[in-house]
Amino acid sequence: MAIVIRPAAMEDATAIAYVQVASWKSTYRNIVPDTVLDGLTVAEQTTKWNGWLNQPGHLVYVAESGQHIVGFIGGGAIRQALKRYDAELYAIYLLRESQRGGIGRSLVQTLAAGLLQQSFRSLLGWGLEANPSSAFYQRLGAVEEHRQTIAIGDAHLPELAFGWPNLTSLTHTYHGPRCTTTTPPEMEPMSQPTTDVLIVGAGPTGLTLAIELRRLGLSARLIDKNSHPAQYSQALVVQARTLEQWERYGIASAAVAAGRPLQRARMFSDGEPIVDLAFDQIPGKYPFLLFLPQRDTERLLSEHLASIGGAPIERQTELLSFTEDASGVSSQIRNPDGTTGQFRSSWILGADGAHSTLRDQLGIPFSGESVHLSFILGDLALKGQDLPQDGIAVHLHNGEVVFLGRLTDRLFRVIHANHNGSEASADPQQSEQKKDLTLDDFNHAFQAFHLDLRATGSDWMTPFRVNDRQASRYRIGRALIAGDASHIHSPVGGQGMNTGIQDAANLAWKLAAVYRGAAMSLLDTYESERAEVGRELLERTGLALKTATSTSPVIRWLRDHLIHSATQLESVRRFASGFVSETAISYRTSPISEDHGGHGSLHPGDRVPNSDLPVSASHASGDLLAPLASARTLLLVVNTPSLPADVPADSPHLAVRSITTTGDGELATLFGSDPAYF
Numbered sequence: 001m002a003i004v005i006r007p008a009a010m011e012d013a014t015a016i017a018y019v020q021v022a023s024w025k026s027t028y029r030n031i032v033p034d035t036v037l038d039g040l041t042v043a044e045q046t047t048k049w050n051g052w053l054n055q056p057g058h059l060v061y062v063a064e065s066g067q068h069i070v071g072f073i074g075g076g077a078i079r080q081a082l083k084r085y086d087a088e089l090y091a092i093y094l095l096r097e098s099q100r101g102g103i104g105r106s107l108v109q110t111l112a113a114g115l116l117q118q119s120f121r122s123l124l125g126w127g128l129e130a131n132p133s134s135a136f137y138q139r140l141g142a143v144e145e146h147r148q149t150i151a152i153g154d155a156h157l158p159e160l161a162f163g164w165p166n167l168t169s170l171t172h173t174y175h176g177p178r179c180t181t182t183t184p185p186e187m188e189p190m191s192q193p194t195t196d197v198l199i200v201g202a203g204p205t206g207l208t209l210a211i212e213l214r215r216l217g218l219s220a221r222l223i224d225k226n227s228h229p230a231q232y233s234q235a236l237v238v239q240a241r242t243l244e245q246w247e248r249y250g251i252a253s254a255a256v257a258a259g260r261p262l263q264r265a266r267m268f269s270d271g272e273p274i275v276d277l278a279f280d281q282i283p284g285k286y287p288f289l290l291f292l293p294q295r296d297t298e299r300l301l302s303e304h305l306a307s308i309g310g311a312p313i314e315r316q317t318e319l320l321s322f323t324e325d326a327s328g329v330s331s332q333i334r335n336p337d338g339t340t341g342q343f344r345s346s347w348i349l350g351a352d353g354a355h356s357t358l359r360d361q362l363g364i365p366f367s368g369e370s371v372h373l374s375f376i377l378g379d380l381a382l383k384g385q386d387l388p389q390d391g392i393a394v395h396l397h398n399g400e401v402v403f404l405g406r407l408t409d410r411l412f413r414v415i416h417a418n419h420n421g422s423e424a425s426a427d428p429q430q431s432e433q434k435k436d437l438t439l440d441d442f443n444h445a446f447q448a449f450h451l452d453l454r455a456t457g458s459d460w461m462t463p464f465r466v467n468d469r470q471a472s473r474y475r476i477g478r479a480l481i482a483g484d485a486s487h488i489h490s491p492v493g494g495q496g497m498n499t500g501i502q503d504a505a506n507l508a509w510k511l512a513a514v515y516r517g518a519a520m521s522l523l524d525t526y527e528s529e530r531a532e533v534g535r536e537l538l539e540r541t542g543l544a545l546k547t548a549t550s551t552s553p554v555i556r557w558l559r560d561h562l563i564h565s566a567t568q569l570e571s572v573r574r575f576a577s578g579f580v581s582e583t584a585i586s587y588r589t590s591p592i593s594e595d596h597g598g599h600g601s602l603h604p605g606d607r608v609p610n611s612d613l614p615v616s617a618s619h620a621s622g623d624l625l626a627p628l629a630s631a632r633t634l635l636l637v638v639n640t641p642s643l644p645a646d647v648p649a650d651s652p653h654l655a656v657r658s659i660t661t662t663g664d665g666e667l668a669t670l671f672g673s674d675p676a677y678f
Contacts, residue, residue: 003070003106004063005061005062005106005107007060007061007062007518008060009053010053010063012069013053014031014476015477016045016069016072017043017048017049019069019071019072019094019095020045020049021045022095022324024040025037025363028128032153032156032157033042034366036153041364042364044361045363057076057077057118058075059074059115059118061073061111061114065326066392067634068324068325068326068477070095070103071094072092072107073091073092073111074088075087075088075090076109077088085122085123086122086298087115087121087167088124088125089111089125089126089490090562095324102426105140113283115421121167122163122220123171124163124164125162127162128159129160133545141164142162144162145161146160147160147161164623169534196219196346197209197213197218197221197349198221198319198329198349199213199221199223200224200319200348200350200353200358201223202224202298202313202351204297204497205351205500206224206349206483207302208501208504208508210305210310210311211301211305211308211310212509214306214308215308216512218512219311221343222313223312223333224316224317225316226315227316229439230295230298232459232460233293233295234294235297235496236291236294236407236494236497237494238289239290239498239580239582240287240583241288241502241581241582244284244285244286245631247299247610248624248628248629249629250629252302254300255290255292255296255297258292259290259292259296260292260408261288261289262288262289262570263278263287263288264276264278264390264391264392265277265278265289265394266388266393268396269397270396271450272667274560275564276567277577279391279580280580281573281574282577282583283577283578285612291406293407297497316335316336316337317335318333319333319352319358320340321361322348324477324478328478329344330344330347331345332519341618346515347478347480349480349481349507350481351485351500351504353483354366354467354488356485358485359471362476362481364476366471366472367469368467368469369467370465370466371465371466371468371542371545372419373417373419374419374420375416375462375464375465376415376437376442376463377415377461377462377463377464378437378455378462380414380457380459381455381458382453382456383454383456384454386404386452388404388406388412389406392404397449397469398511398551399549399551399556400445400448400449400552401549402416402446402449414442414455416442438461439456439457439459442461442529466490466491466545467488468542470534472485473527474486474527475524475526475527482503482530483501483503483504484496485633486503486534486538487499488539489537489542490545493580495541502530506526506529506530507530510523518561522592525590528591529590540579568642586607587604588605588606589605593605598671601669608625608636608678610625610626611624623656624659627657632654634654635654635660635678636657636659637658637677638658638659638660638671639675639676644677661673
């Protein structure tokens with residue numbers, strides 16, 4: 001495979017930082033303290049490299065294979081005088097799969113030639129004794145000049161200095177300072193990927209990724225370190241946007257039948273009603289919130305994945321580490337029997353939750369804060385006069401919250417948020433309070449709120465913590481994260497699981513398009529689109545929780561009066577319904593949304609409703625979006641008999657539906673009356 005050696009540019013800073021962090025973590029694990037390695041982040045190193053690449057006198061070259069940087073080298077004037085040396089090799093790093101020979105030698109030769117052009121005559125390089133670079137320097141003819149001990153974290157490690165007194169000895173095969181390509185003769189071919197995508201994590205996000213990729217023709221391996229699916233879960237609500245996605249899978253009706261549709265939300269402050277919001281404002285066919293336990297969600301998705309020939313979930317199978325090279329990703333996997341092995345894939349996707357191994361391996365910061373509240377949750381049998389019937393009920397009292405929603409004819413989901421002990425145990429890394437719950441914990445809350453309720457039994461009770469955090473990046477190279485690995489937040493509105501499922505849908509089609517030849521930059525829109533959704537979600541749910549749990553009498557008075565007045569307005573009720581159901585999410589500002597005019601209400605980036613069509617000889621189904629069930633892209637040809645000139649009529653990845661809008665019906669409102677393509 002041809003390797004390009006070229007001077008580094010400013011836009012290479014992130015890729016250089018990724019190579020550096022990945023190389024450190026793969027080379028020095030069990031040598032350097034974990035606290036040091038875990039503290040290395042791509043974001044921090046990118047900032048440093050942005051500064052380095054701006055400094056005059058620093059020579060930095062990168063090794064590129066295809067479109068990917070697999071190694072780099074940096075050097076310049078010596079920083080620590082030692083004998084007769086006037087130049088120093090500051091750093092050389094290669095991804096593990098690129099360390100087999102040739103690339104490192106070419107980088108050193110390129111740096112040497114660049115230094116010679118700046119009138120340097122000798123070169124010194126440092127390396128830890130345990131670092132393979134020490135032996136590498138010796139193979140290139142360096143002599144050991146100095147030995148010392150350095151402190152890295154709590155460890156004191158031997159460091160060696162190797163030198164080349166004559167720089168010209170390194171350049172005998174060099175062909176110019178801007179040598180464009182060189183193919184190292186001793187370079188071993190990299191093994192080819194055995195599957196297209198490795199998905200880490202088999203919760204709803206990972207399962208959705210596996211389904212979408214399978215539908216789009218890509219192979220995927222799905223692993224999960226847990227021994228069984230979710231038995232109990234905080235994730236409960238399935239929103240309308242998710243049900244519309246499940247229509248494409250053919251499982252939406254089964255989900256509604258297995259769950260419990262809730263028609264409205266009511267909020268009370270000190271027993272007085274302040275909000276009564278019916279969900280009939282949610283657009284589309286699902287004007288409700290669906291209560292469906294996560295175990296049932298995972299069951300439906302797993303069964304569908306199996307029905308379309310997807311690979312089975314491999315449980316008790318754990319990602320330990322991974323490295324990226326020009327042709328794919330090599331992952332170190334721990335198998336159920338405890339053995340480990342290497343696995344090759346073209347891409348790796350992390351749907352492995354808030355404590356994501358993949359995100360940590362990438363060094364991506366997970367910034368945010370812990371919510372200083374204590375939460376308890378239970379699926380309880382209740383008796384009393386204040387049972388919610390056709391919806392959910394939220395009770396506010398003195399800065400505390402009780403949430404109630406009917407799960408089944410017998411059980412109710414109950415969540416109590418309070419300030420008791422919250423400051424003392426608000427450790428960001430602590431996901432749960434260490435406490436055994438009893439029914440009395442809930443009954444005491446009911447009494448404090450003056451609710452006529454009593455818990456008489458329980459299927460499940462647990463304390464939990466809430467963190468508001470978001471990853472600073474969703475993608476580095478061939479590794480991407482989704483779901484809770486990229487964002488976590490309060491349970492307000494029941495958004496978390498649904499947001500992860502929508503992450504998966506957004507990512508999968510773009511990855512498949514790149515696989516078929518689309519520009520790699522298409523994947524950048526996954527991060528720009530979904531990170532914005534995540535940011536808005538954290539802001540809105542965080543504000544809602546802080547307002548609901550405020551202990552300030554002034555804020556509580558303003559909250560109660562403003563919310564009551566605002567939710568009487570049609571526009572506010574419509575906004576709230578669109579936010580909660582996720583039907584209002586739009587990508588109008590995305591760089592791939594091109595608006596060429598038109599008179600309908602729909603714009604590029606908007607959600608397209610699955611409207612009912614008048615059944616006719618030209619329509620195989622009365623649903624506008626029914627062709628999406630075939631897993632192909634849908635082209636809507638509106639008010640014109642012809643296809644766009646650049647669209648092949650026989651494309652295997654394209655479904656075409658022609659529609660005519662007349663009068664003032666829904667289709668005319670959405671698409672307008674002029675000829676158009678969507």
